[in-house]
Amino acid sequence: MNSSHKKLSRSVPEIKTGLFSKQEGAEAIISNIRHVHSSLLGKNDPCWKMTDSKLRNAVGSYPWEISQLNEFTLTHSKKRSDCVELIASTTQFGSKSQNRERLTLVMEELLSNAFYHAYKNQAKHDKYERLSPVSLEPGEEIRVSFGENSNGLHLAVEDQGGTLSFEDFKNCFSRCFHHTKKDITFDKKHSGAGLGLYLLYEVTTHLNIFVEQGKKTRFSIWLSNTNQFDPDSFSFNFFGE
Amino acid sequence: MHNDKFKVEKVVVNGKEEIRLTGVIDEDTDFGTLEKSSGPLYLNLSGITGINSLGIRGWVNFWKAHTDKPVFYVECPPVIVRQMSMIPSFCGHGNVVSVYAPYICNNCEAEQLVLVGSDELASNPPKVTESFSCTKCNSGEMELDGSPRQYFAFKK
Numbered sequence: 001m002n003s004s005h006k007k008l009s010r011s012v013p014e015i016k017t018g019l020f021s022k023q024e025g026a027e028a029i030i031s032n033i034r035h036v037h038s039s040l041l042g043k044n045d046p047c048w049k050m051t052d053s054k055l056r057n058a059v060g061s062y063p064w065e066i067s068q069l070n071e072f073t074l075t076h077s078k079k080r081s082d083c084v085e086l087i088a089s090t091t092q093f094g095s096k097s098q099n100r101e102r103l104t105l106v107m108e109e110l111l112s113n114a115f116y117h118a119y120k121n122q123a124k125h126d127k128y129e130r131l132s133p134v135s136l137e138p139g140e141e142i143r144v145s146f147g148e149n150s151n152g153l154h155l156a157v158e159d160q161g162g163t164l165s166f167e168d169f170k171n172c173f174s175r176c177f178h179h180t181k182k183d184i185t186f187d188k189k190h191s192g193a194g195l196g197l198y199l200l201y202e203v204t205t206h207l208n209i210f211v212e213q214g215k216k217t218r219f220s221i222w223l224s225n226t227n228q229f230d231p232d233s234f235s236f237n238f239f240g241e
Numbered sequence: 242m243h244n245d246k247f248k249v250e251k252v253v254v255n256g257k258e259e260i261r262l263t264g265v266i267d268e269d270t271d272f273g274t275l276e277k278s279s280g281p282l283y284l285n286l287s288g289i290t291g292i293n294s295l296g297i298r299g300w301v302n303f304w305k306a307h308t309d310k311p312v313f314y315v316e317c318p319p320v321i322v323r324q325m326s327m328i329p330s331f332c333g334h335g336n337v338v339s340v341y342a343p344y345i346c347n348n349c350e351a352e353q354l355v356l357v358g359s360d361e362l363a364s365n366p367p368k369v370t371e372s373f374s375c376t377k378c379n380s381g382e383m384e385l386d387g388s389p390r391q392y393f394a395f396k397k
Contacts, residue, residue: 020250097352098343098386101291101320130295131268195294202327226387227345 001100005009005087015051017043019232022202029201030174034238045236047206064222066147066154074142077115077134083107087146091155098226103153109196110157110219114142117219118161143230152205152224162215166238169209172197201236207228211240249274252285259315263288266296280311287316287341297324298333304333313338316356325395332395337362342369342392347365356364365396 015035016028025036035055039045043052046063053060061067070090074083084107088094094103115134119127128134136142143158172194201207206222217240224230260275260282266289276283292300304312312335317325322340324331340362341354346372361368366389375381385392 063307096345096350098319098387101323104291105293112293127397199294199297199327203323226343229386229387229391231388231391 017045022231022234025087025234025236025239026173026177026198026201029236030170030177032170036236038235039233045233051235051237054237062206062208062220063156064152064221065220066149069145069147069156071143071145074111074144075136075140077111077128080108080111080115083111083144087153087155091146091148091153092150093148093223093225096226099153099223102223102226103155106155106200106203106221106223107157109156109200110221111142111144113196113219114157114161114217117140118159118163120161120163150225151228152222154220154222156218156220158216158218160216162212162217164209164211164217165213165241169197169238173201187189205233206235208235208237209239211238213241242249244269244271246270248288254285257283258287259283261285261288265290266292266300268293268295268299268303268316270296270299271315272299276307277305278310282310282312283328283338284312284335285315286321287318289318289321291320297328301328301330301333304335305330308334312336315339316341318354321341322392322395324396326392327394329395329397337395343386344373344383345386346375346378346383348375349378351381351383352383352386362396366390367393367396369393377396 002090016025016033016039017039019035019040019042020038024039028036033083035051037045037051037058041049042048050060050062072086087107088100088103093099105221115136116128116130117126119136119140140160145156147154176194176198200219200221203223204221205224208220210218210220247262247266247270250261250263252261260278262284290397303364312333314321314335315338317337317340319341325337339356339358342357344353344355345351355370357369358369369385369389372382372384375383
Protein backbone atom coordinates (compact mmCIF):
# COMPACT_ATOMS: atom_id res chain seq x y z
CA MET A 1 0.00 0.00 0.00
CA ASN A 2 1.33 3.34 -0.99
CA SER A 3 -0.64 6.44 -0.17
CA SER A 4 0.11 10.05 0.45
CA HIS A 5 -1.56 13.10 1.93
CA LYS A 6 -0.45 16.42 0.52
CA LYS A 7 -1.46 19.97 0.92
CA LEU A 8 -0.78 21.72 -2.37
CA SER A 9 -1.30 25.27 -1.14
CA ARG A 10 -3.70 27.21 1.04
CA SER A 11 -6.13 27.66 -1.86
CA VAL A 12 -6.08 24.05 -3.03
CA PRO A 13 -7.79 21.42 -0.86
CA GLU A 14 -6.00 18.37 0.48
CA ILE A 15 -5.82 15.23 -1.61
CA LYS A 16 -5.17 11.53 -1.08
CA THR A 17 -3.76 9.39 -3.88
CA GLY A 18 -2.20 5.94 -4.00
CA LEU A 19 -3.74 2.51 -3.54
CA PHE A 20 -6.04 2.07 -0.56
CA SER A 21 -9.41 0.65 0.50
CA LYS A 22 -12.78 2.40 0.49
CA GLN A 23 -12.64 2.42 4.28
CA GLU A 24 -9.33 4.28 4.23
CA GLY A 25 -10.83 6.63 1.64
CA ALA A 26 -13.81 7.29 3.93
CA GLU A 27 -11.49 8.02 6.85
CA ALA A 28 -9.64 10.52 4.66
CA ILE A 29 -12.90 12.29 3.73
CA ILE A 30 -13.87 12.50 7.39
CA SER A 31 -10.48 14.05 8.14
CA ASN A 32 -11.34 16.88 5.68
CA ILE A 33 -9.85 15.59 2.45
CA ARG A 34 -12.01 16.48 -0.53
CA HIS A 35 -10.21 14.58 -3.28
CA VAL A 36 -9.62 10.86 -2.82
CA HIS A 37 -8.25 8.75 -5.69
CA SER A 38 -7.30 5.11 -5.26
CA SER A 39 -5.59 3.47 -8.22
CA LEU A 40 -2.62 1.27 -8.93
CA LEU A 41 -1.45 4.05 -11.25
CA GLY A 42 -1.32 6.63 -8.44
CA LYS A 43 -0.84 10.10 -9.91
CA ASN A 44 -0.68 8.67 -13.44
CA ASP A 45 -4.32 7.64 -13.13
CA PRO A 46 -6.36 9.52 -15.79
CA CYS A 47 -9.06 10.38 -13.23
CA TRP A 48 -6.54 11.90 -10.88
CA LYS A 49 -4.99 13.88 -13.75
CA MET A 50 -8.43 15.35 -14.49
CA THR A 51 -8.95 16.31 -10.85
CA ASP A 52 -5.51 17.88 -10.80
CA SER A 53 -6.40 19.88 -13.92
CA LYS A 54 -9.73 20.99 -12.47
CA LEU A 55 -7.99 22.14 -9.30
CA ARG A 56 -5.85 24.30 -11.56
CA ASN A 57 -9.03 25.66 -13.18
CA ALA A 58 -8.54 23.76 -16.44
CA VAL A 59 -11.66 22.82 -18.38
CA GLY A 60 -12.29 19.19 -19.25
CA SER A 61 -14.17 16.01 -18.51
CA TYR A 62 -13.35 12.88 -16.57
CA PRO A 63 -12.54 9.83 -18.72
CA TRP A 64 -15.73 8.17 -17.48
CA GLU A 65 -18.00 11.09 -18.33
CA ILE A 66 -19.79 10.05 -21.54
CA SER A 67 -20.25 12.77 -24.15
CA GLN A 68 -23.48 11.39 -25.60
CA LEU A 69 -26.00 11.82 -22.82
CA ASN A 70 -29.72 11.29 -22.57
CA GLU A 71 -31.37 13.97 -20.45
CA PHE A 72 -34.70 14.56 -18.77
CA THR A 73 -36.12 16.67 -15.96
CA LEU A 74 -38.21 15.73 -12.97
CA THR A 75 -40.56 17.73 -10.75
CA HIS A 76 -42.69 15.07 -9.02
CA SER A 77 -41.21 12.79 -6.38
CA LYS A 78 -43.63 9.99 -7.29
CA LYS A 79 -41.90 9.68 -10.67
CA ARG A 80 -38.67 8.44 -9.08
CA SER A 81 -39.27 4.78 -9.90
CA ASP A 82 -40.19 5.67 -13.51
CA CYS A 83 -36.72 7.22 -13.86
CA VAL A 84 -35.01 4.01 -12.83
CA GLU A 85 -37.21 2.06 -15.23
CA LEU A 86 -36.40 4.45 -18.08
CA ILE A 87 -32.64 4.22 -17.55
CA ALA A 88 -32.67 0.45 -16.98
CA SER A 89 -34.80 -0.25 -20.04
CA THR A 90 -32.83 1.94 -22.45
CA THR A 91 -29.30 0.87 -21.51
CA GLN A 92 -27.31 -2.31 -21.92
CA PHE A 93 -26.10 -1.75 -18.36
CA GLY A 94 -29.65 -2.12 -17.03
CA SER A 95 -30.18 -5.51 -18.64
CA LYS A 96 -28.10 -7.20 -15.92
CA SER A 97 -29.99 -7.70 -12.67
CA GLN A 98 -26.93 -6.95 -10.47
CA ASN A 99 -26.44 -3.63 -12.29
CA ARG A 100 -30.15 -2.81 -12.14
CA GLU A 101 -30.14 -3.40 -8.39
CA ARG A 102 -27.27 -0.91 -7.89
CA LEU A 103 -28.88 1.55 -10.28
CA THR A 104 -32.13 1.41 -8.30
CA LEU A 105 -30.34 2.07 -5.02
CA VAL A 106 -28.24 4.91 -6.40
CA MET A 107 -31.13 6.67 -8.16
CA GLU A 108 -33.40 6.35 -5.12
CA GLU A 109 -30.75 7.97 -2.91
CA LEU A 110 -29.76 10.68 -5.41
CA LEU A 111 -33.34 11.66 -6.20
CA SER A 112 -34.53 11.53 -2.58
CA ASN A 113 -31.61 13.72 -1.65
CA ALA A 114 -32.48 16.19 -4.42
CA PHE A 115 -36.21 16.30 -3.60
CA TYR A 116 -36.05 16.35 0.17
CA HIS A 117 -32.73 17.93 1.13
CA ALA A 118 -31.71 20.30 -1.69
CA TYR A 119 -34.43 22.90 -1.25
CA LYS A 120 -34.65 24.90 1.99
CA ASN A 121 -37.28 27.20 3.47
CA GLN A 122 -36.59 30.66 4.91
CA ALA A 123 -35.56 29.12 8.21
CA LYS A 124 -32.97 27.11 6.23
CA HIS A 125 -34.68 23.81 7.05
CA ASP A 126 -35.65 21.23 4.44
CA LYS A 127 -38.57 22.70 2.50
CA TYR A 128 -40.27 19.40 1.70
CA GLU A 129 -41.15 16.70 4.21
CA ARG A 130 -39.32 13.40 3.65
CA LEU A 131 -42.29 11.06 3.73
CA SER A 132 -44.68 13.17 1.62
CA PRO A 133 -45.12 13.16 -2.16
CA VAL A 134 -43.66 16.38 -3.55
CA SER A 135 -44.34 18.56 -6.58
CA LEU A 136 -41.48 21.01 -6.94
CA GLU A 137 -42.19 24.69 -7.53
CA PRO A 138 -41.13 26.48 -10.75
CA GLY A 139 -37.36 26.87 -10.89
CA GLU A 140 -36.81 23.84 -8.67
CA GLU A 141 -36.60 21.09 -11.26
CA ILE A 142 -34.21 18.14 -11.01
CA ARG A 143 -32.17 17.30 -14.10
CA VAL A 144 -31.06 13.74 -14.77
CA SER A 145 -28.61 12.68 -17.46
CA PHE A 146 -27.13 9.29 -18.29
CA GLY A 147 -24.94 7.55 -20.84
CA GLU A 148 -22.95 4.33 -21.05
CA ASN A 149 -20.10 2.49 -22.69
CA SER A 150 -19.11 -1.17 -22.48
CA ASN A 151 -17.49 -0.66 -19.06
CA GLY A 152 -20.39 0.93 -17.21
CA LEU A 153 -22.88 3.73 -16.76
CA HIS A 154 -22.46 7.46 -16.16
CA LEU A 155 -25.26 9.21 -14.25
CA ALA A 156 -25.67 12.82 -13.19
CA VAL A 157 -28.39 14.33 -11.01
CA GLU A 158 -28.56 18.09 -10.62
CA ASP A 159 -30.80 20.22 -8.41
CA GLN A 160 -31.21 23.99 -8.39
CA GLY A 161 -30.81 24.32 -4.64
CA GLY A 162 -27.02 24.37 -4.26
CA THR A 163 -27.32 24.03 -0.49
CA LEU A 164 -24.84 21.23 0.20
CA SER A 165 -21.57 22.27 1.83
CA PHE A 166 -18.54 20.05 2.32
CA GLU A 167 -18.95 20.52 6.07
CA ASP A 168 -22.55 19.19 5.91
CA PHE A 169 -21.52 16.35 3.65
CA LYS A 170 -18.62 15.42 5.90
CA ASN A 171 -20.77 15.50 9.05
CA CYS A 172 -23.49 13.28 7.53
CA PHE A 173 -20.90 10.96 6.07
CA SER A 174 -18.92 10.76 9.28
CA ARG A 175 -22.01 10.02 11.37
CA CYS A 176 -23.03 7.16 9.11
CA PHE A 177 -19.52 5.82 8.67
CA HIS A 178 -19.33 5.43 12.45
CA HIS A 179 -22.91 4.17 12.67
CA THR A 180 -22.12 1.31 10.35
CA LYS A 181 -19.98 -0.16 13.09
CA LYS A 182 -21.74 -2.65 15.36
CA ASP A 183 -23.89 -1.71 18.36
CA ILE A 184 -24.82 1.76 17.23
CA THR A 185 -28.41 2.74 16.56
CA PHE A 186 -29.19 5.09 13.67
CA ASP A 187 -30.89 8.17 15.03
CA LYS A 188 -34.12 9.00 13.26
CA LYS A 189 -33.45 12.68 12.85
CA HIS A 190 -30.32 12.47 10.77
CA SER A 191 -29.47 9.16 9.29
CA GLY A 192 -31.74 9.21 6.21
CA ALA A 193 -29.65 11.61 4.17
CA GLY A 194 -26.35 10.63 5.71
CA LEU A 195 -26.77 6.93 5.13
CA GLY A 196 -27.79 7.64 1.53
CA LEU A 197 -24.55 9.56 0.93
CA TYR A 198 -22.53 6.79 2.54
CA LEU A 199 -24.23 4.17 0.33
CA LEU A 200 -23.48 6.26 -2.77
CA TYR A 201 -19.81 6.34 -1.86
CA GLU A 202 -19.78 2.57 -1.28
CA VAL A 203 -21.67 1.57 -4.42
CA THR A 204 -20.11 3.89 -7.00
CA THR A 205 -16.70 3.62 -8.63
CA HIS A 206 -16.41 7.37 -9.10
CA LEU A 207 -18.40 9.98 -7.19
CA ASN A 208 -18.02 13.68 -7.96
CA ILE A 209 -20.01 16.42 -6.28
CA PHE A 210 -20.02 19.93 -7.75
CA VAL A 211 -21.71 22.67 -5.74
CA GLU A 212 -22.38 26.27 -6.68
CA GLN A 213 -23.83 27.66 -3.46
CA GLY A 214 -27.40 28.84 -3.91
CA LYS A 215 -27.42 27.82 -7.57
CA LYS A 216 -26.98 24.10 -8.08
CA THR A 217 -25.60 20.81 -6.79
CA ARG A 218 -24.55 18.18 -9.31
CA PHE A 219 -23.79 14.58 -8.40
CA SER A 220 -21.86 12.96 -11.23
CA ILE A 221 -21.18 9.25 -10.81
CA TRP A 222 -19.80 6.21 -12.59
CA LEU A 223 -21.12 2.70 -11.99
CA SER A 224 -18.81 0.02 -13.37
CA ASN A 225 -20.32 -3.13 -14.78
CA THR A 226 -20.28 -5.64 -11.92
CA ASN A 227 -18.12 -8.13 -13.83
CA GLN A 228 -15.52 -5.41 -14.52
CA PHE A 229 -15.64 -3.92 -11.06
CA ASP A 230 -12.25 -3.33 -9.44
CA PRO A 231 -12.81 -2.50 -5.76
CA ASP A 232 -9.31 -1.00 -5.48
CA SER A 233 -9.89 1.63 -8.16
CA PHE A 234 -12.23 4.45 -7.16
CA SER A 235 -12.41 8.19 -6.64
CA PHE A 236 -14.31 10.83 -4.70
CA ASN A 237 -14.23 14.58 -5.34
CA PHE A 238 -16.06 17.48 -3.77
CA PHE A 239 -15.80 20.74 -5.71
CA GLY A 240 -17.34 23.74 -3.98
CA GLU A 241 -17.45 25.57 -0.66
CA MET B 242 -50.90 1.67 7.35
CA HIS B 243 -51.35 -0.85 4.53
CA ASN B 244 -48.17 -1.42 2.56
CA ASP B 245 -48.49 -3.47 -0.60
CA LYS B 246 -44.75 -3.23 -1.33
CA PHE B 247 -43.80 -5.54 1.56
CA LYS B 248 -45.24 -8.83 2.73
CA VAL B 249 -44.60 -11.14 5.70
CA GLU B 250 -45.85 -14.74 5.69
CA LYS B 251 -45.19 -17.96 7.58
CA VAL B 252 -44.07 -20.92 5.49
CA VAL B 253 -42.91 -24.43 6.37
CA VAL B 254 -39.74 -25.61 4.62
CA ASN B 255 -38.53 -29.19 5.25
CA GLY B 256 -40.64 -29.31 8.40
CA LYS B 257 -39.13 -26.12 9.76
CA GLU B 258 -41.14 -22.93 10.16
CA GLU B 259 -39.73 -19.87 8.41
CA ILE B 260 -40.95 -16.32 8.03
CA ARG B 261 -40.72 -15.24 4.41
CA LEU B 262 -40.25 -11.53 3.68
CA THR B 263 -41.12 -10.34 0.19
CA GLY B 264 -40.87 -7.01 -1.63
CA VAL B 265 -39.15 -3.70 -0.90
CA ILE B 266 -37.87 -2.54 2.50
CA ASP B 267 -38.21 1.24 2.69
CA GLU B 268 -39.65 4.05 4.85
CA ASP B 269 -43.12 2.44 4.75
CA THR B 270 -42.03 -0.96 6.05
CA ASP B 271 -43.48 -2.01 9.38
CA PHE B 272 -41.60 -4.83 11.09
CA GLY B 273 -44.26 -5.09 13.81
CA THR B 274 -45.43 -8.55 12.67
CA LEU B 275 -42.02 -9.98 13.52
CA GLU B 276 -42.42 -8.86 17.14
CA LYS B 277 -45.34 -11.23 17.62
CA SER B 278 -43.36 -14.37 16.71
CA SER B 279 -42.00 -16.34 19.63
CA GLY B 280 -38.85 -18.47 19.68
CA PRO B 281 -35.98 -18.28 17.20
CA LEU B 282 -36.84 -16.53 13.95
CA TYR B 283 -35.77 -18.08 10.68
CA LEU B 284 -36.16 -15.24 8.19
CA ASN B 285 -36.21 -16.27 4.57
CA LEU B 286 -35.14 -13.16 2.65
CA SER B 287 -35.10 -14.61 -0.87
CA GLY B 288 -38.13 -12.51 -1.89
CA ILE B 289 -36.61 -9.13 -0.97
CA THR B 290 -36.21 -7.15 -4.19
CA GLY B 291 -34.96 -3.79 -2.92
CA ILE B 292 -33.97 -1.72 0.10
CA ASN B 293 -33.18 1.98 0.51
CA SER B 294 -31.36 3.98 3.20
CA LEU B 295 -34.52 4.55 5.26
CA GLY B 296 -35.32 0.85 5.03
CA ILE B 297 -31.82 0.01 6.26
CA ARG B 298 -32.25 2.42 9.17
CA GLY B 299 -35.58 0.81 10.15
CA TRP B 300 -34.11 -2.68 9.87
CA VAL B 301 -31.01 -1.93 11.95
CA ASN B 302 -33.02 -0.11 14.63
CA PHE B 303 -35.63 -2.89 14.81
CA TRP B 304 -33.05 -5.60 15.50
CA LYS B 305 -31.19 -3.35 17.90
CA ALA B 306 -34.39 -3.14 19.95
CA HIS B 307 -34.95 -6.92 19.83
CA THR B 308 -31.61 -8.42 20.74
CA ASP B 309 -33.37 -11.00 22.93
CA LYS B 310 -34.89 -12.68 19.87
CA PRO B 311 -32.57 -15.23 18.22
CA VAL B 312 -32.64 -14.63 14.46
CA PHE B 313 -31.27 -16.55 11.48
CA TYR B 314 -31.09 -15.13 7.95
CA VAL B 315 -31.87 -17.71 5.30
CA GLU B 316 -31.44 -17.51 1.49
CA CYS B 317 -30.25 -13.90 1.50
CA PRO B 318 -30.40 -12.43 -2.03
CA PRO B 319 -27.59 -10.21 -3.43
CA VAL B 320 -29.52 -7.02 -2.57
CA ILE B 321 -29.32 -8.01 1.13
CA VAL B 322 -25.80 -9.48 1.00
CA ARG B 323 -24.45 -6.18 -0.34
CA GLN B 324 -25.96 -4.32 2.61
CA MET B 325 -24.46 -6.84 5.03
CA SER B 326 -21.06 -6.26 3.46
CA MET B 327 -21.31 -2.46 3.36
CA ILE B 328 -22.93 -1.99 6.77
CA PRO B 329 -21.66 -4.40 9.46
CA SER B 330 -24.46 -3.42 11.85
CA PHE B 331 -27.01 -4.59 9.27
CA CYS B 332 -26.80 -8.19 10.54
CA GLY B 333 -27.17 -7.10 14.17
CA HIS B 334 -27.08 -10.16 16.43
CA GLY B 335 -28.45 -12.39 13.66
CA ASN B 336 -26.68 -15.36 12.09
CA VAL B 337 -26.35 -15.81 8.35
CA VAL B 338 -27.39 -19.35 7.39
CA SER B 339 -27.28 -19.11 3.59
CA VAL B 340 -26.86 -16.52 0.84
CA TYR B 341 -27.30 -16.42 -2.93
CA ALA B 342 -24.23 -15.66 -5.02
CA PRO B 343 -24.78 -14.12 -8.49
CA TYR B 344 -23.10 -15.81 -11.48
CA ILE B 345 -22.97 -14.63 -15.07
CA CYS B 346 -21.98 -16.43 -18.26
CA ASN B 347 -18.81 -15.08 -19.88
CA ASN B 348 -20.26 -15.87 -23.28
CA CYS B 349 -24.02 -15.18 -23.40
CA GLU B 350 -24.35 -13.14 -20.16
CA ALA B 351 -27.07 -15.44 -18.79
CA GLU B 352 -27.51 -14.90 -15.04
CA GLN B 353 -27.98 -17.45 -12.29
CA LEU B 354 -28.14 -17.32 -8.50
CA VAL B 355 -26.36 -20.12 -6.63
CA LEU B 356 -27.17 -20.86 -3.01
CA VAL B 357 -24.15 -20.83 -0.69
CA GLY B 358 -25.03 -22.81 2.43
CA SER B 359 -23.77 -22.80 6.00
CA ASP B 360 -21.02 -25.37 5.30
CA GLU B 361 -19.47 -23.21 2.59
CA LEU B 362 -19.99 -20.03 4.62
CA ALA B 363 -18.23 -21.58 7.62
CA SER B 364 -14.83 -21.00 6.01
CA ASN B 365 -13.39 -17.58 5.36
CA PRO B 366 -13.33 -16.79 2.50
CA PRO B 367 -16.36 -18.98 1.76
CA LYS B 368 -15.75 -22.01 -0.44
CA VAL B 369 -17.75 -21.11 -3.51
CA THR B 370 -17.73 -22.67 -6.96
CA GLU B 371 -15.34 -20.64 -9.12
CA SER B 372 -17.07 -21.47 -12.39
CA PHE B 373 -19.35 -23.99 -14.05
CA SER B 374 -20.70 -24.60 -17.53
CA CYS B 375 -23.52 -22.42 -18.75
CA THR B 376 -26.58 -24.54 -19.48
CA LYS B 377 -28.12 -21.84 -21.65
CA CYS B 378 -25.50 -21.43 -24.39
CA ASN B 379 -23.55 -24.63 -23.55
CA SER B 380 -20.28 -22.97 -24.53
CA GLY B 381 -19.56 -20.35 -21.87
CA GLU B 382 -18.59 -20.53 -18.22
CA MET B 383 -20.68 -19.11 -15.41
CA GLU B 384 -18.47 -16.95 -13.16
CA LEU B 385 -19.17 -15.01 -9.98
CA ASP B 386 -20.45 -11.56 -11.02
CA GLY B 387 -18.18 -9.16 -9.17
CA SER B 388 -15.34 -9.39 -6.71
CA PRO B 389 -15.65 -12.32 -4.20
CA ARG B 390 -13.66 -10.27 -1.67
CA GLN B 391 -16.19 -7.48 -1.94
CA TYR B 392 -19.29 -9.67 -2.09
CA PHE B 393 -18.44 -11.76 0.95
CA ALA B 394 -17.00 -8.89 2.97
CA PHE B 395 -19.69 -9.49 5.65
CA LYS B 396 -17.69 -12.58 6.66
CA LYS B 397 -14.91 -10.43 8.15
